[in-house]
Amino acid sequence: MPEAALHVGSGKVRELYALDDDRLLLVASDRISTFDVVLPTEIPDKGRVLTGLSGFWFARTREICANHLLSLRPDGRSTECRRLEMLPIECVVRGYLSGSGWKDYNATGAVCGHTLPAGLTESAELAEPIFTPATKATTGHDENIDDERAAELVGKSLYDEVAGVSIALYRFAAEDARARGIIIADTKFEFGLDEENRLVLGDEALTPDSSRFWPADDYRPGGAQPSFDKQYARDYCETLGWDKTEPGPELPADVVAGTRARYVEAFERLTEIAFDDYLANPSVVLA
């Protein structure tokens, strides 16, 4: 826990502290959620993998959009960042039909007002990525909204800017990841405004917790895809007959080790940096 810092928020697996008026500390824990439930067993270094990946993408996308990252702490799991005025929408980009996008398409033929061709199968790649904003639900699940509603929430010109920047960030990362054997099926960005009202990318970005990562070798449209990082834990949970309500089950050591290895593998494939080098000096991802 950081010294002399006020706790200002909690995510399911992350904590946020105020360092001073202008700076926050975002700390990624090793907690893992499956089926929306945080499990009692941690995955060692998961928070470091996610923090390192987020820093890696922030460093590589600065020309597309400014971001809130100031520095990575030597612990590898804590990000010092600029305090922003966060926008009240979740900026989701989908390159593939999965999750709530697949559900909405099945029910209506459209996702957030994007009418898609008939006959698409689950996990199909879309001809072009689509921007599918959602509201930040205070409880439960975020709700998909159309672009008219999202534009009401942030204003038309800012809406057009976040939509364009979100698509550009996704295209950049998805192309890079695909060349390294990982499909980023979709991803969620959170933006804020700085003191000069400039658009700044915040939160974590392009991690397996804010995105769906799929192993490209196993990609078979027509059904759900395995998760690059969480599949061992999900498969184990499915063997238990657990009803997916709190409390979640403990994970056995082999499932923990297998899951940790997948997180580290995602980090090393995407960054081309040895994870041990990151542990020795987290700033290596920013070079």
Ligand code: PZK
């Ligand atoms: C901010 N969250 C969500 C994330 C949590 C909560 N740079 C920023 N400036 C101001 N506010 C935020 C950020 C960021 N990032 C993000 N809530 C506020 C959140 C992680 C852990 F507890």
